[in-house]
Amino acid sequence: MPIREPVVSRPHEPALFASMPGRERYRVTGGGYTVVELQAGDMLEIVDPEGLQAAELAAFDTALGAPAPAALGLQASPHARFVIDALREPAPHAQKTRAALAKRGIVEIDTHAAVQLWAHDTPPGHTRRLIAQKPLVAVVAAPSAGATVDTQHAPTSLRLTIDRANPALRLAPPRSEPLADPLAEFTIHPGTARAYTVRKGEYVQVLDVAGRQCSDFVAFDLRALERGEALDLDPTVTRTLNGSAYPAPGLYAKFFDRHMQPMLEVVRDTVGRHDTFALACTARYYESQGYFGHANCSDNMSAALAPYGIAPRPGWPAINFFFNTSIGANQQMTLDEPWSRPGDYVLLRALTDLVCVSTSCPDDIDPANGWQPTDIQIRTYADKERISVSMATRSTPDADPVLTRESGFHARTAALTRRFTDYRGWWLASAYDNYGAIDEYRACRERAAIIDLSALRKFEVLGPDAEALLQYCLTRDVRKLAVGQVVYSAMCYPHGGMLDDGTLLRLGTDAFRWICGEDYAAIWLREQAAALGMKVWVKSASDHIHNIAVQGPASRDILRELVWAPAAQPALAELGWFRLLTGRLGDHNGPPLMVTRTGYTGELGYELWCHPRDAQTVWDRVWSEGQPHGLTPMGLDALDMLRIEAGLVFAGHEFSDETDPFEAGIGFTVPLKTKQDDFIGRAALERRSAHPQRVLTGLEIEGNESVHHGDCVHAGRAQVGVVTSAMRSPLSGKNIALCRIDVAYAQHGAAVQIGKLDGQQKRFDARVCAPTFYDPQKARVRA
Known part of the structure; x- marks a missing residue:
């Protein structure tokens, strides 16, 4: 019998500081700058991950407060003006940076500190490494060239990495x-x-310093304490009024006392996963595991609250920030390491005067704190501060968090509604005050509606190998795409599962724009290009191209006089389905626009693409021109109803990385018989196409009870499918759904049942139908 070697755990945790304690990562946003401090011997690496992005740097000696590019082996460049001009701007961010530099003795900011590291001619992944000869402050900038929607030169981010010569002896x-x-x-x-x-209106920031560390939080009404009443956060009231067990930013993310009065609201959250109102760890928990006398959060809280006259409790119901719990199918609570990464935080705002208590959890006997408890930092801020409500998204686990953004149209949409949702990192309206989803839906079906869809990701694909890269990474035959044409395509992994779907615009022979929903799509494209040695650039443009859709039978009449097109472009009234034009708003001197005859509603419609600085002007002109036609603002709730009726698929519902395009109902995007070139996932899709297991169908459901995404579909006792999307159609008055179902039950007219409760105790009868409930011939959208 062979002797077994020890088994060692080596999880991949790229975001944790403890795995590489001497390395720090930073991001420079396109058109912005980042300040870092360096010590003697530290190596600063600057990377242009996307290519074609200039880089500048200003360096200052922290001992003398003087320019010091030579301490990085650099020489000042007279034409490096962006970083110096940016630091001198009156904008709040520049003022804050100047104040931070002044604290380090750096007052004079002149051109002798600035260097152009490279111009706008770099390949993807271009890198420069610099070693500091003395303590320095470096300001690294990614200059902006002022791109517009009709060009493909949007500024993109730089990546900074610092390898410390003498990393601190701490985790x-x-x-x-x-x-x-x-x-x-x-x-x-x-x-x-x-x-x-914490006083009313003030903020509390609970910050996880090193990552993977839980912090319990309890708050009491200070005025009630002064009256002798201990009035704290109430878990039952909070869960009931929010309809959710987990906190999230926004107007509905409030915590209440037992009198149903709000005490706190969540303003920011960079993690996205916590437990709410399980008990803080207790002495009894550790004793049950055999650890007698172990420090615990509940006793620590009781001791900290004693000076306020608050009676101790053996277990405190707390907001368990960063604590990663879940409830399994067997109704058992399970836990794992927190999602939080170094520097992650939750920001709360007090809605009344409070006494708060926070902990750093001592649990080192299970994964609750990643097996290694670390520090929690608390900061409070004055009520005069205005801190944006936001969540955080990351394109990769080790990427810097990007907070929820507002589109260029936000000032106009916010004047019409307060009902916003964080959609893929952007605040978009879910519905509008004085309208509502049904009115917005009917406006689109009968007249016209306008919706902000700026959350769509936009990527420029440029270079002599651009066509070859997209031909390899998309399922469609890109070589057939003419300049000025748009095509809808899937993007798949090698196993055939879908990474994303989107539309591809051909702007030139070697210039494309890929519009999709997934940030990772661009990383995937760059990885494939690098592996193949292709000469191509994939540039992010989401922050510099914002868009609205104008959809409905009156959309052409609204836009025909608003969009000016040069003689070489088709006029808007002549623009064909899935075609584009580049023109101007109003006349040849107006803001540049791109218009595509595309949409997500099943109606005649267009999408207008512009630079954020022109967004309000575009909205105002369209809104004004649309009023005689009954133009209505539309939110995501109505859009979802429209796309379900039209049989249009949605990520996370009809498709995922476990679902191929055939199963998702978009097999038409995979021309296996006519596309001669190989593409990622082709072999797997050929196998799946020859032996299909599941397909997307429609369901017509008897009765009026609600059906939802994820409901099981049964034939007798056996589950044979799952509801991917569902709605009650205002047009037909019927309950309808899209369903991924076993091919044995996919025949139109087949009788099935939708299960509720445990799938057996409550059933709704349904019949299989086509997955397009509205205008299956696309006559309206093609009109």
Whole structure:
């Protein structure tokens, strides 16, 4: 019998500082700059991941407060003006940066500090490494060339990496910068707790310093304490009024007391997963595991609250920030390591005067704190500060968080509604005040509707190998795409599962624009290009191209006089389905526009693409021109109804990386018989096409009870499918659904049942039908 070697756990955790304690990562946004501090011997690496992005740097000696590019082996460049001009701007960010530099003795900001590292001619992944000869402050910038929607030169981000020559002997990264000037700032070490007061309107930031560390939080009404009443956050009331067990930013992310009065609201969350109102860890929990006398959060909280006259409890129901719990199918609570990464935080705003208590959890006997408890940092900020409501998204696990953004149209949509949702990192309206989803839906079907869809990701694909790359990475035959034409395509993994879907615009012989929903699509394209050695650039343009859709039978009449097109372009009234034009708003001197005859509603419609600085002007002109035609603002709720009726698929519903295009109902995007070139996933899709297991169908459901995404579909006792999307159609008055079902039950007219409760105790009768409920011949959209 062979002797077994020890088995070692080596999880891949690219975002954790503890795995590489001497390395720090930073991001420079396109058109912006980032400030970093360097010590003697530190290596600064600057990378242009997408290519074609210029880079500038300004360096200052922290001892002398003087320009010091020579300390990085650089020489000042007289024409490097972007970084210096940006630091001198009156904008709040520049003022804050100047104040931070002044604290380090750097007052004079002149051109002797600035260097152009490279111009706009770099290949993807271009890198430069610099070693500091003395303590420095470096300002690295990604200059903007002022791109517009009719060009493909949007500024993109740079990536910075610092390898410290003498990393600190600690398992924690440097402290992140405060969001504003703190009123109070303190660190809570593992196994301790601290109580503090927060006044109405002030903010509390609970920050995970090193990542994977839980922090329990409880708050009491200060005025009630002064009356002798201990009025704290109530878990039952909070869960009931929110309809959710987990906190999230926005107007509905409030925590309540037992009198149903709001005490706190969540303003920011860079993690996205917590537990709410399980007990903070208790002495009894550790004793049950055999660890007698172990420090615990509940006893620590009781001790911290004692000076306020609050009676101790053996277990405190708390907001368990960063605690990663879930409820399994067998109704058992399970836990794993937190999702939080170094510097992640939750920002709360007090809605009344509070006494708060926070902990740094001491749990080191299970994964709750990644097996290694670390520090929690608390900061409070004044009520005068204005901090945006936002969540965070990351394109990869080790990417910097990007907070929820507002599109160029947000000022106009926000004047019409307060009902916004975070959709893929952007605030988009879900419905509009004084309208509502049904009215918005009917406006689109009968007249016209306008919707902000700026959350769509836009990527420029440029270079002599652009066509070859897209031919290899998309399922469609890109070689057949003419300049000025648009095509809808799937993007697949090698196993045939879908990475994303989107539309591809051909702007020139070697110039394309890929519009999709997934940030990772661009990373995937770059990885394939690098593996094949292709000469191609994939440039992010989402922040510089925002878009609205004008959909409905009156859309052409609204836009025909608004969009000016040069003689070489088709006039808007002549624009064919899945074609584009580049023109101007109003006349040849107006803001540049791109118009595509595309949409997501099943109606005649167009999408207008512009630079964010022109967005309000575009909205105002379209809105004004549309009023005589009954133009109505439309949110995501109505859009979802429209696309379900039209049989249009949605990521996370009709498709995922486990679903191929045939199963998703878009097999027409995979021309296996006519596309001669190989593409990613082709072999797998040929196998899947020859032996299909599941297909997308429609369901017509008897009765009026609600059906939802994820409901099981049965034939007798056996489950044979799953509902992917469902709605009650205002047009037909019927309950309808899209369903991924076993091919044995996919025949039109087949009788099935939709299961509720456990799938057996409650059933709705349904019949299989085509997955397009509205205008299956596409006569309206082609009109």
